[in-house]
Amino acid sequence: MSRLTKLRTYWPLLLALAGSAPLLAQAPAPLLPGTPAPAATPVPNPDAPIEITGGTSSVIPIAIPDMPTPHMTDTLAGSTDVLGHEVAQVITTDLRNSGLFTPTGTSLPSVSMPQVTAPDFAYWSSNSTSKLVEGFVLANAANSLTIGCYLYDVPSKSELARQGYKVAAQDWRRAAHKCADVIYARLTGEGAYFDSRIVYIAESGPKAHRIKRLAIMDQDGANHHFLTNGQTLVLTPHVSPDHRSIVYMSYLGQRGRIYTYDIASGKQRLVVDSPNLTFAPRISPHNTWVLFSQSIAGETNIYRIPFAGGTPEALTATTGINTGGSYSPDGSKIVFESDRSGGQQLYVMNADGSDQHRISFGAGRYATPAWSPRGDLIAFTHLGAGHFRIGVMTPAGSGEHLLTNSWQDEGPSWSPNGRVLTFARLTQNSGKSEIMAIDYTGANERHIVTPLDGSDPAWGGLLP
Amino acid sequence: MKKLVLIAVAASALSLVACSKKPPKDLPPPPVGAPGANSSATVPPPMPQGPVPGSRDDFLAKVAADRVFFDTNRSDLDETARSTLDSQAKWLLQYPAVRITIEGHCDERGTREYNLALGERRANAAKNYLVAAGVNVARINTISYGKERPAVLGSNEAAWAKNRRAVTVTLN
Numbered sequence: 001m002s003r004l005t006k007l008r009t010y011w012p013l014l015l016a017l018a019g020s021a022p023l024l025a026q027a028p029a030p031l032l033p034g035t036p037a038p039a040a041t042p043v044p045n046p047d048a049p050i051e052i053t054g055g056t057s058s059v060i061p062i063a064i065p066d067m068p069t070p071h072m073t074d075t076l077a078g079s080t081d082v083l084g085h086e087v088a089q090v091i092t093t094d095l096r097n098s099g100l101f102t103p104t105g106t107s108l109p110s111v112s113m114p115q116v117t118a119p120d121f122a123y124w125s126s127n128s129t130s131k132l133v134e135g136f137v138l139a140n141a142a143n144s145l146t147i148g149c150y151l152y153d154v155p156s157k158s159e160l161a162r163q164g165y166k167v168a169a170q171d172w173r174r175a176a177h178k179c180a181d182v183i184y185a186r187l188t189g190e191g192a193y194f195d196s197r198i199v200y201i202a203e204s205g206p207k208a209h210r211i212k213r214l215a216i217m218d219q220d221g222a223n224h225h226f227l228t229n230g231q232t233l234v235l236t237p238h239v240s241p242d243h244r245s246i247v248y249m250s251y252l253g254q255r256g257r258i259y260t261y262d263i264a265s266g267k268q269r270l271v272v273d274s275p276n277l278t279f280a281p282r283i284s285p286h287n288t289w290v291l292f293s294q295s296i297a298g299e300t301n302i303y304r305i306p307f308a309g310g311t312p313e314a315l316t317a318t319t320g321i322n323t324g325g326s327y328s329p330d331g332s333k334i335v336f337e338s339d340r341s342g343g344q345q346l347y348v349m350n351a352d353g354s355d356q357h358r359i360s361f362g363a364g365r366y367a368t369p370a371w372s373p374r375g376d377l378i379a380f381t382h383l384g385a386g387h388f389r390i391g392v393m394t395p396a397g398s399g400e401h402l403l404t405n406s407w408q409d410e411g412p413s414w415s416p417n418g419r420v421l422t423f424a425r426l427t428q429n430s431g432k433s434e435i436m437a438i439d440y441t442g443a444n445e446r447h448i449v450t451p452l453d454g455s456d457p458a459w460g461g462l463l464p
Numbered sequence: 465m466k467k468l469v470l471i472a473v474a475a476s477a478l479s480l481v482a483c484s485k486k487p488p489k490d491l492p493p494p495p496v497g498a499p500g501a502n503s504s505a506t507v508p509p510p511m512p513q514g515p516v517p518g519s520r521d522d523f524l525a526k527v528a529a530d531r532v533f534f535d536t537n538r539s540d541l542d543e544t545a546r547s548t549l550d551s552q553a554k555w556l557l558q559y560p561a562v563r564i565t566i567e568g569h570c571d572e573r574g575t576r577e578y579n580l581a582l583g584e585r586r587a588n589a590a591k592n593y594l595v596a597a598g599v600n601v602a603r604i605n606t607i608s609y610g611k612e613r614p615a616v617l618g619s620n621e622a623a624w625a626k627n628r629r630a631v632t633v634t635l636n
Contacts, residue, residue: 207617233612236577249580254565256580256607277584277608280577293581295608298539298588300581321581337578343537344578367575381575388575407619410575426572428619456576 060101060187062131063124064092065108067147068116073139077169080145084137087147090176091133091183093220094194097437098184098420099444104129116150121157129154133183143169149179151186161186173222174463181462191374191417194219197460198413198422199237199246200435202226203453207431212455214248214261219415219459221449227261237261239460240283240307247271247281247290258292272305272312280323283307284351285331291315293323302336302353315353326371326378327351328395335359335369335378335395346380348395359397368411371395373461374418377440381410381423390423392440403442411455416462422448424455518559520634527551531615531631532590536624537574539585541593549590552632553597560600566590567631568608569615571624576610583608590630 067084077083095101109123116134124132132152140146144166151161163182165175174195181192202215214227214234227246228234237248246261250268258271258281271290272278280293289304294312300321303312316322318340325336332351337344344367346360360366364384371378377392382402390409391402408426415421422437435454438445448457515521524530530552532545541549556562568587570579587606595601616626 208614210612212612233609235580235612251607254607277580277606279580293577295581295584295588298585298592300584321578321585323577323581339578344575367578383573383575386573408572429617431572431614431617 059099060131061104061129062095062101062133062183062187063104063108063127063129064088064095064133065111067135067137068111068113069137069139070113071139075139075145075169076143077145077172080137080139083145083172084135087135087137087172087176087179088133090173090220090222091180094177094180095184097220097444097446098188099439100184100188116148119152119154121152121154124154131160131183131187133179135179137172139169140166145169145172145175147172147175147179149175149182151183173218177218177220190419192462193415193417193419195463196416197223197239197243197463198435198448198457199239199248199460200424200450200457201235201237201455202450203433203455204230210431213452214246215450215454216246216263217450219448224451227263227266236280236456236458238282238458240287241285241461242287243460243463247283249279249281258290260290271309272303274312280325282325282327284327285329288331289351291325291327291334293325302334315349316356324368326369328371329373329375333371333395335371337367337369344383346378346393346397359395360393360400361397362400370412370414370421372414372418372440373416376418379412379414379421379440381412388426390421390438392421401442403438403440404436404445409436411457413457413459415459420459422457422459424457426455518562520636523552523555523562523632523634526555527632530633531629533625534586534628534630536571536628537582539582539589541589545590546593549593550597553594553599556594556599556603557597560603563603563605563635565605565607565633565635566594567613567633568606569613569627569629569631570611571627572611572614572619573624574611579610580608583610586628586630590632594632 066088069080069084073080092103096103111134113136116136119132119134132154135149138146147165149163153160161182165178167175177194180194185192196219197216198219199216202213203210205211211230212234213230214237216227217224233251235249237246239246244263247258249256250259256277256279258278259268260271261268277295278292282291287307290307291304293300294303299319300323301314301316302322302325303314305312320339322336322338325334327334333348334351335346335348338347344365345358346366346369347356347358349356364382366380366382368381369378378395379392382389382391388408388410389402390404390412391400393400406425407428410424412421412423420437420439422435424433425436426433433453433455435448435450435457437448515525528548528551532548566587568583570583574582587608591604591606614627616623
């Protein structure tokens with residue numbers, strides 16, 4: 001994938017329209033926080049999970065009219081005037097899906113090129129529009145596009161943010177996601193997350209013999225690709241921080257082992273050449289380590305091995321089952337699950353395995369911990385009363401909340417900004433599974449549509 | 465039956481008539497359906513058929529079961545499981561060239577990765593029992609499928625009980 005570059009180069013038309021202002025992003029500064037405070041007051045060792053009801057109530061109304069083009073041009077991705085409509089649609093969908101915005105209207109007036117940098121504030125005021133997004137799509141030579149993105153506050157008639165992106169024509173959606181990210185970050189104070197991808201397991205076939213394929217898609221479900229053909233059972237993928245590879249488990253050769261999959265070349269590499277069952281792979285921040293689980297004589301412990309290869313090093317050494325694992329954002333700690341005290345519970349240890357201590361003490365069992373990229377929360381699967389539910393707690397084990405209430409919701413994975421969780425929802429009896437997303441407040445639960453069934457979603461970081 | 469008797473009588477009458485003139489060159493074929501001429505007399509009895517000794521079919525025919533079952537979240541073997549594994553060990557000691565894979569499985573009520581570990585634990589429990597019963601450890605491979613390959617569909621206790629299992633598969 002070609003890299004996106006922020007447009008910092010001279011562009012006569014835009015500069016003419018925008019005066020002498022450089023086409024650069026402004027420093028984000030929250031205007032309308034509109035988001036609940038993270039993490040409730042710490043409650044040490046709650047006897048039962050705390051229910052959360054409701055969620056964010058303040059959503060931001062915003063208008064995103066189709067973007068004009070200075071010259072209608074055919075590109076590999078279609079005509080620039082059609083793209084102007086599609087870019088606005090991608091931004092609209094991103095912001096709506098966040099649950100923090102209500103994009104207004106589907107038949108907004110067309111915008112002329114001069115209006116992109118000089119909006120008709122009188123009209124938008126009369127339309128009760130508070131926030132306005134404008135932009136343009138310009139075809140450059142060599143089939144590249146420049147997509148401009150402007151955010152205005154209508155009541156104050158002021159410009160809040162502007163960015164321009166020069167992208168290969170086929171990467172136009174990334175420019176739209178980046179524009180949506182600027183708007184989202186500027187107006188909510190949260191980090192960006194729309195320009196990111198999700199790897200997951202695509203599922204089909206009967207419950208007793210599901211065909212499972214490694215798949216990757218943009219966070220909105222677009223640009224979907226199957227990476228393996230389904231002949232071999234594959235499970236539990238995770239994206240590397242550098243976005244170049246995926247770690248996952250495969251039953252290639254009727255042995256359960258972990259591999260890396262190079263996204264560009266499709267090449268696979270065995271990570272640990274062990275006669276034992278190896279599974280549950282994760283990659284540490286900075287691509288330094290691969291964390292994994294290994295079962296020896298029925299006992300499962302957590303190990304790490306240098307990403308480039310080397311000798312596995314045990315981080316846990318107990319009887320029973322120690323598995324899963326998720327690094328803190330700085331890589332200094334790992335949260336994992338262990339049944340050393342009976343049922344599955346969450347534990348935190350230093351990255352070298354020292355200072356292992358339990359953090360979950362509520363009723364039921366706790367599994368699949370995932371440390372937020374923001375560092376403030378740990379998401380998990382709670383098992384109790386025959387149900388799997390997604391929840392969050394602080395790394396100290398306080399402030400526990402359950403977010404979902406279905407039959408089986410499993411395996412949360414954080415959006416790059418630590419605001420949204422994706423997980424798999426299994427349907428009773430049929431074995432049907434689908435990819436879901438929910439805000440960490442418990443609001444805005446939604447289905448991420450995939451071509452087949454889906455499980456084991458893993459949200460990658462912001463794309464470079 | 466009456467019809468058959470009539471035919472037999474008629475046939476006797478015909479042969480008597482023939483005898484009275486000149487002896488036939490060949491005896492006539494016995495009448496169809498005549499007493500003492502049923503099909504089992506003319507078709508050779510089937511060879512004693514059964515699985516080839518030492519084969520997978522033979523294993524399945526001779527042992528109590530190819531699988532043992534476990535309680536929820538447990539990997540210990542109950543009396544039924546031990547008895548089943550005893551029958552497997554007996555067969556395996558009879559055919560020392562046969563290698564086996566023990567597949568560990570779980571029901572759908574555990575998380576995916578935990579179940580991979582639990583399935584391995586179950587397979588290992590069955591393996592340890594067979595080894596203690598004298599089966600060479602080098603003949604035994606284990607693999608865990610966690611909750612990926614349920615034997616019985618449905619989300620109920622009956623289905624789950626059948627899915628918490630360790631299955632011995634012979635490799636020919």
